[in-house]
Amino acid sequence: EDKVVQSPLSLVVHEGDTVTLNCSYEVTNFRSLLWYKQEKKAPTFLFMLTSSGIEKKSGRLSSILDKKELFSILNITATQTGDSAVYLCAVGHSGGGADGLTFGKGTHLIIQP
Amino acid sequence: NAGVTQTPKFRILKIGQSMTLQCAQDMNHNYMYWYRQDPGMGLKLIYYSVGAGITDKGEVPNGYNVSRSTTEDFPLRLELAAPSQTSVYFCASSYSRAESPLHFGNGTRLTVT
Numbered sequence: 408e409d410k411v412v413q414s415p416l417s418l419v420v421h422e423g424d425t426v427t428l429n430c431s432y433e434v435t436n437f438r439s440l441l442w443y444k445q446e447k448k449a450p451t452f453l454f455m456l457t458s459s460g461i462e463k464k465s466g467r468l469s470s471i472l473d474k475k476e477l478f479s480i481l482n483i484t485a486t487q488t489g490d491s492a493v494y495l496c497a498v499g500h501s502g503g504g505a506d507g508l509t510f511g512k513g514t515h516l517i518i519q520p
Numbered sequence: 521n522a523g524v525t526q527t528p529k530f531r532i533l534k535i536g537q538s539m540t541l542q543c544a545q546d547m548n549h550n551y552m553y554w555y556r557q558d559p560g561m562g563l564k565l566i567y568y569s570v571g572a573g574i575t576d577k578g579e580v581p582n583g584y585n586v587s588r589s590t591t592e593d594f595p596l597r598l599e600l601a602a603p604s605q606t607s608v609y610f611c612a613s614s615y616s617r618a619e620s621p622l623h624f625g626n627g628t629r630l631t632v633t
Contacts, residue, residue, distance in 0.1 A: 450624050508618060510562050
């Protein structure tokens with residue numbers, strides 16, 4: 408069974424701190440790993456990773472994939488209250504003739520002023 | 521630049537009533553999806569479609585039906601609403617299933633009482 412596990416499930420930090428969110432996976436025929444940010448409404452896309460060791464960066468957010476150890480991390484530096492959200496990890500995979508996409512349960516991040 | 525449009529935004533149903541959640545996308549994506557999201561449980565796939573005329577069950581299809589008569593539209597039908605269907609429903613579309621980001625609609629908050 409394809410599985411995506413995110414940790415921690417929730418995290419409370421102070422503004423200015425750096426946080427690291429984790430996503431580990433066990434899937435058949437890995438194709439991609441995607442990170443989303445979800446505030447009050449729909450998830451919005453952050454990054455897609457397909458190759459090990461290549462960091463993707465956007466402002467204070469960065470992410471990297473380790474396909475040997477089967478995990479990814481999402482780093483947020485100098486956190487702001489606007490970073491408070493649920494961060495979702497999803498893994499694209501293929502097997503049995505069909506592509507699939509499995510989501511983790513998300514990490515609920517709260518940034519306190 | 522509409523993207524994925526979902527209607528309605530909110531709905532309250534009585535047990536046993538039926539309704540259709542509408543979803544339309546203008547990005548010419550072949551793949552469309554319906555997810556439900558319950559607190560702390562992440563996104564669960566209800567149904568998906570790989571193109572007009574083709575639909576398939578996801579993890580939690582019971583109590584729902586879909587159709588895909590055009591590339592643009594992917595309505596979700598609830599026939600006999602039950603309290604267990606109280607949830608937030610998201611429609612999404614993508615270029616491919618395993619290697620491209622999902623574009624989400626803004627969600628429908630459904631309460632069944």
